[in-house]
Amino acid sequence: MALTLDSAASLLERHHLLREVVHGGEWTRTVDGITDADKAFAAITYDTRSVEPGALLVCKGRFKPEFLDGCDAKGLAAYVAETDMSEHTAAPGLIVDDARKALALLAAEFYGRPQDELTVIGITGTKGKTTTAYFTQAILNAYSGGRCALFSSVDNCLDGRTYEESDLTTPESLDAFRMMREAVSNGMRYLVMEVSSQAYKVHRVYGLTFDVGAFLNISPDHISPIEHPTLEDYLYCKRRIAYNSRALVLNADAAHADLLREDAAAAGIPVTTFRLLADEPADDDARTADVTGVPADAAHDHYRFALDGADLGDYRLHLVGDFNYANALAAIALAHAAGVPADATDALHAMEPTRVSGRMxxxxxxxxxxxxxxxxxxxxxxxxxxxxxxxxxxxxxxxxxxxxxxxxxxxxxxxxxxxxxxxxxxxxxxxxxxxxxxxxxxxxxxxxxxxxxxxxxxxxxxxxxxxxxxxxxxxxxxxxxxxxxxxxxxxxxxxxxxxxxxxxxxxxxxxxxxxxxxxxx
Known part of the structure; x- marks a missing residue:
């Protein structure tokens, strides 16, 4: 369904974001009486430089009202903002409590909710997001015949095979939904994406529910006046993934893992755990997690993995280091939660030759x-x-x-x-x-x-x-x-x-x- 001024106002109202509608110097609660309120927007943007005839502009962040000067001549159809900017445009305005949240919701609708046509996997953590994302994509690509897209801090891939350098760990919401639509058009069935703490802090993934979310680990990082003021705030933002996923994959040894279990219980979602072991567990504690790995040699050059107690065989990764084997366990847990069966051994082993530019x-x-x-x-x-x-x-x-x-x-x-x-x-x-x-x-x-x-x-x-x-x-x-x-x-x-x-x-x-x-x- 096309996004119109009428449907945009209704969507924002349903999410308790709409404050009022501004048009012709009047503040109202509805778009009744506004000409072309049921006409589909031709484009959606948050940059006045890209305004075109019929465009909806979302004024987010450090937007100055004077940026709107000249937009009427470009054919601006409407704007969304946190304050009335009618002194600078004759276009109708939807005044909202939070423009970033509004952008995410409106972008998803404009692009026809492409997330509903994908199995979307989100990965958060201080360390290992990128490597885990690449491993997971390798498994899902092998399982689906190359139909897994990727959003990462290194590259974005929208067709399962072509990689282009990315600008952000998690794209701005408008860009993310545009890219999702392109991925769907390219025949993708899965999307694996890194989810940064800032993505939740500034609402880049607002309204997006992951089919499977992963919490890898947490340690102090990104603590500054312009990022997260405290470790508690940093962790809180990362924990949002539990409340915005249908299933959670959790590192059993992560700091605050018990808190994440409480979050998952509160959200009513199942949890799959993974753990990298230093050696074989005792017989009475053989199942220390749902997905486990133990060294297969003294040098830790390869590991033997197990899923729900069933042996998955030996794995030797191109990316060296125990921490990368932990990332591989997370990838197996994610892929399995997304529908890859334990006996799809060729698909699971597809991550072994995976390389990640700039990583180890x-x-x-x-x-x-x-x-x-x-x-x-x-x-x-x-x-x-x-x-x-x-x-x-x-x-x-x-x-x-x-x-x-x-x-x-x-x-x-x-x-x-x-x-x-x-x-x-x-x-x-x-x-x-x-x-x-x-x-x-x-x-x-x-x-x-x-x-x-x-x-x-x-x-x-x-x-x-x-x-x-x-x-x-x-x-x-x-x-x-x-x-x-x-x-x-x-x-x-x-x-x-x-x-x-x-x-x-x-x-x-x-x-x-x-x-x-x-x-x-």
Whole structure:
């Protein structure tokens, strides 16, 4: 059914968002008497630059009334806003309590509720969302013949095979529903999407119910004046997934897992748990979770998985590290909850060769015993997990570990100390460098990180230019062929840009820089 001014007002009224309708200088409760109130909108947008004849404009965020000047000449049909803006347009206005919530509801309706034609899987957590999303998509693609779409912080995929770099972990609601409609038109049956805490904070997924939701883990992150003021607020936003899903997949060992169980009980939805074990469980405690994994060898290079106590066989992932095997368990639980049977072994094993750009990309220079890992680690938990992997893989060789790291500017200030605290007792050298910032100078961020280094035995340098920082670290590693060197380059992964002064400046990408430098002799 097409979205009209009449149906938009009715929808907003049903969700208790509509305050009044403004038209011709009058405030009313209905659209009665407004010409063309039953005419379908030709477009919906939140950007005045894209207004076209017959468009509905949603004025969200830091919208200034003067942005509407000139929109009548473009053919604006109506607007939605949190305040009367009739001094700047003659178009009728739907005045609402929350424009972001309104945008999500209206976008879903404009695009014909594409979520109803998909099995939608949402994944939240501090760490592992992207990898779990890729693993889950690989399983569902194999099971459905390539009919699974993906929204992730790395790429979006709307046809099961073509990947394009994304801008946000979770798209703005209007963009998300537009992309869902495109995915449906491309024949997709499933959609796997990452769900950030900000997606719930600013209502990007308002009104969207996931067929299956996953809560992977929680640790302090994104705590800042412009993100989440407290850990409680951060966790609260992530917990919303339990109240907006038909089933929940839960890491049995996650902090606050009991609270998530209470949430699921309150929401009346079933819970499937997963757990990665250090070794075989005792006979009287064989079923510690619905989906489990135990090491199949001493080096933890592959794991044996089980679902509801039934053996699923051995799995050897391209992505190394115990934490990635935990992500694989989550993916199996999600796919099973979405309808993939336990005996679909070919589909379940489809995640083994999966790669995720910028996640645990290991490159080696055997001539100098240099090992380089590019990873997106950017907080205490992910840096600790990365160093745990290094210890397990290289610990008996007493490696010289260098960490090339920066941190975000203008937000998440606690990360700077967390990264240092996670690493300084376990590495030989820091190289602090540029990452992303709005207006805060890179040099200030690096100095802030340097100020947290208290271990006198660890070296620390600031090289602001990121390419030069990586080059310096690799040159140092390759100049010592007598030792094992592990160089960790974190925070940017595959990203082909660095944010500076609110602009995305082209950047080669850590993975490309490493490969180019290692190819040079």
């Amino acid at each position: 990309e290991l490159t080696e220079d055997p001539a100098t015993d240099t090992h380089v890992i590019v990873d997106y680690a950017h907080n205490y938990t992910s840096v600790k997990a990365l160093l745990d992997f290094v210890a397990a893989r290289y610990g008996d060789r007493n490696p010289y570990i260098t960490l090339v790291a920066g941190s975000a500017g203008n937000k998440a200030y606690d990360r700077r100390k967390e990264i240092v605290d996670a690493a300084q007792a376990r590495i030989a050298r820091f190289v602090f460098t540029a990452e992303d910032t709005d207006t805060e100078p890179y040099e200030d961020i690096c100095r802030d990180m340097m100020s947290n280094v208290t271990n006198p035995d660890v070296k620390a340098d600031v090289i602001v230019d990121r390419v030069q920082a990586i080059a310096d670290a690799l040159a140092d590693a390759r100049s010592h062929p007598e030792r094992t060197d592990v160089t960790l380059i974190i925070g940017k992964g595959h990203e082909r840009w660095i944010k500076d002064l609110n602009r995305h400046v082209p950047y080669e990408g850590d993975d490309h820089v490493v490969q180019r430098l290692l190819d040079e002799r």
